[in-house]
Amino acid sequence: MPGVAEAIREAVAPLLPGFTVEVVPELDSTNSELMRRARSGRADPVLLVAQRQTAGRGRLGRVWHAEAGTALTFSLGLPLAPADWSGLSLAVGVALAESLHPRIRLKWPNDLWLHGRKLAGILIETASTGAEPGGARYAVIGAGINLAPPSAEGLATPPAWLGELLPQVQPGQVLLQLAAPLVEALLLFERAGFAAFRARFDDRDALRGNAIVLSDGTAGTAAGTNEQGALLVHTAGAVKTVTSSEVSVRPAA
Numbered sequence: 576m577p578g579v580a581e582a583i584r585e586a587v588a589p590l591l592p593g594f595t596v597e598v599v600p601e602l603d604s605t606n607s608e609l610m611r612r613a614r615s616g617r618a619d620p621v622l623l624v625a626q627r628q629t630a631g632r633g634r635l636g637r638v639w640h641a642e643a644g645t646a647l648t649f650s651l652g653l654p655l656a657p658a659d660w661s662g663l664s665l666a667v668g669v670a671l672a673e674s675l676h677p678r679i680r681l682k683w684p685n686d687l688w689l690h691g692r693k694l695a696g697i698l699i700e701t702a703s704t705g706a707e708p709g710g711a712r713y714a715v716i717g718a719g720i721n722l723a724p725p726s727a728e729g730l731a732t733p734p735a736w737l738g739e740l741l742p743q744v745q746p747g748q749v750l751l752q753l754a755a756p757l758v759e760a761l762l763l764f765e766r767a768g769f770a771a772f773r774a775r776f777d778d779r780d781a782l783r784g785n786a787i788v789l790s791d792g793t794a795g796t797a798a799g800t801n802e803q804g805a806l807l808v809h810t811a812g813a814v815k816t817v818t819s820s821e822v823s824v825r826p827a828a
């Protein structure tokens with residue numbers, strides 16, 4: 576990937592001065608590595624790509640597992656100072672989906688879906704390094720995108736993979752395609768918040784109008800998002816606003 580790494584650096588550095596790209600054969604988790612660096616005071620903008628992760632992490636403390644060569648696993652770390660962080664994972668989802676393919680949909684709060692199956696997941700973490708200006712935090716935006724058929728072991732619904740849409744898909748090309756749009760989206764989010772992404776999220780919202788169940792047992796119909804990116808759910812007699820990152824959502828059977 577050396578040529579592609581340099582092409583990504585050249586595309587992104589004008590947006591993010593000092594930006595670098597690192598590709599490593601193996602790491603426990605690209606998110607964990609950037610969080611460790613941030614806690615030790617490193618706050619430089621970087622795209623860290625691992626060809627294999629031995630301890631990939633998902634939302635809600637879950638494991639994110641991918642066989643070597645079947646997924647693109649990376650984290651983008653950068654200082655960010657939005658007035659309001661709410662809706663960031665939705666904005667990242669919009670940027671990734673738009674840069675990859677018109678058929679990719681978004682499942683609140685941070686999954687990319689294809690044909691009703693999970694194609695990719697996003698894990699966002701932040702750390703204060705004390706080194707960033709103006710109250711910024713170091714944001715670590717991690718994404719795992721299935722490129723080839725992933726293992727479906729233990730899953731009720733087999734995951735989707737990008738090769739279904741783009742048969743000759745190459746990891747380096749995918750990264751080159753999404754890196755600059757992702758950084759542009761993060762800089763727009765920093766200036767304008769989720770409001771700048773709400774209509775774009777709506778265009779790809781996979782849940783809207785569907786019967787869903789929340790992990791706390793609440794059942795209802797997904798009704799889009801509010802201005803902060805919270806999920807609106809029509810339940811019997813009320814509209815519930817779901818903001819908690821600890822809540823997961825699934826379509827009703």
Ligand code: BTN
Nearest residue numbers: 604606631632633634696717719
């Ligand atoms: C989820 O679906 O719950 C989120 C999955 C996020 C996986 C990516 S892979 C790169 C980065 N490093 C990690 O350990 N996790 C994210």
